Amino acid sequence: MSMKPEQALKEIEKLRKRIAEMDEQYYAFTQPTISDYEYDQLVRKLRELEEQFPQFKTTKSPVNKIGTDVSPGARVIRHKERMYSLDNAYSLDELAEFLLKIADAQGAFPEVTLEHKLDGFSINLYYENGILQYAVTRGDGYEGEDVTANVRTIGSIPTMIAYADPIEVRGEIFLPISEFIRINSEREKAGEKQFANPRNAAAGTIKLKDSRIVSERNLEAFFYTVGLFNHHDVTRQSDLLAFLKSNEFPVNPYTKVAKSLKEIRAYCAEWDKRRSELDVDIDGIVVKINSFKLQKELGFTAKSPKWAIAYKFKAQEKKTRLLNVIFQVGRTGAVTPVAELEPVYISGSTVSRATLHNDDEIKRLGIRIGDMVTVIKSGEIIPKILGADLSMRPSDAKEIVLPEHCPVCGSPLFREEEGVITYRAFCRS
DSSP states (O other): OOOOHHHHHHHHHHHHHHHHHHHIIIIISOOOSSOHHHHHHHHHHHHHHHHHOGGGOOTTSGGGOOOOOOOTTOOEEEOSSOOOOOOEESSHHHHHHHHHHHHHHHTSOOOEEEEEEEOSEEEEEEEETTEEEEEEEOTTSSEEEBOHHHHTTOTTSOSBOSOOSOEEEEEEEEOOHHHHHHHHHHHHHTTOOOOSSHHHHHHHHTTOSOHHHHHHTTOEEEEEEESSOOOTTOOBHHHHHHHHHHTTOOOOTTOEEEOSHHHHHHHHHHHHHHGGGSSSOEEEEEEEESBHHHHHHHOBOSSSBTTEEEEEOOOOEEEEEEEEEEEEEOTTSEEEEEEEEEEEEETTEEEEEEEOOSHHHHHHHTOOBTOEEEEEEETTTEEEEEEEOGGGOOTTOBOOOOOSBOTTTOOBEEEOTTOOOEEESOOOO
């Protein structure tokens, strides 16, 4: 049954509001509450509805806009050339479909560059006469927040380069994982709130008013593209990376040129397995058409290039020790088991707890206290235990036993008939 226009408009308005809220959480507060995949599904659903009902299209739709990271009241500078965001592919088949579409139109498979997709913070540097004039965030793609003073404290970013013509150099500022762990450890000892993940730490740090604190946090950066640029001898992305490196910009050393789907799949599979070896968070691989001529022919959508796409890795899995299980009492009286884990760094943050939901889930997983368990972040947000490695089970592993009385007030607990949640009968606290 097809949707009526009035129903479509209601759903479109609902999606626009939801996406705007998620943009604010991600860009303004650097605190995403849903995964990139879930966010992209909302955008895709909105795009489909707007195509189906073009009478409701608007240039202000989130489909056509990039969320802004500019702080209220901050000084902004307009980019010489617009900054875009990348579309995502969540499977190798989806990535292949994107490339084969280009191959069919061109009559040959395109040469591409393969680059790590950093989970950092986009930055735009502008140089004139070889001297850094200013540094700004991506903002809304048209203008960004002035963070020049703080960027000057990052030792790996050159303030003077050999290239004298005006140029915008773009890349990603990030906090190395080792620095993230060090800073959070110091903040914990000082009784301060810890950062949720390295990206949040980098985004928050680059906007601090005190540049001395910024310099102490040892931010790093990699650069991989340009905005304004008039060097006509540079005709490929691989040449551009070499040009940037020759001007002393830090460039990711693991970039590769590929000419076939087989090479692309192998590179993606390799770094999906090896990403834990790096001291920087990567959440996928960016695939770009190497030829600037072909890039120009392909052009852009309202918010993304048609010559590049980000292949996103699946949720990362890590093993760690289950140290204990505690029982929390919720607002409704539900008693929920929570796993206390030996802290493990996974998908951008240190995880030390994971909900076990209820007794049935504990039995399904077959886990015991002392087990080595496999943990993922469900949707890259919520920690979740997948199961235990029975070959590593210690001889003193203990069964998890639900309490008979409320851990808060001592009142008896009960479980509804055919239900899975345990409740307290009453609470005097």
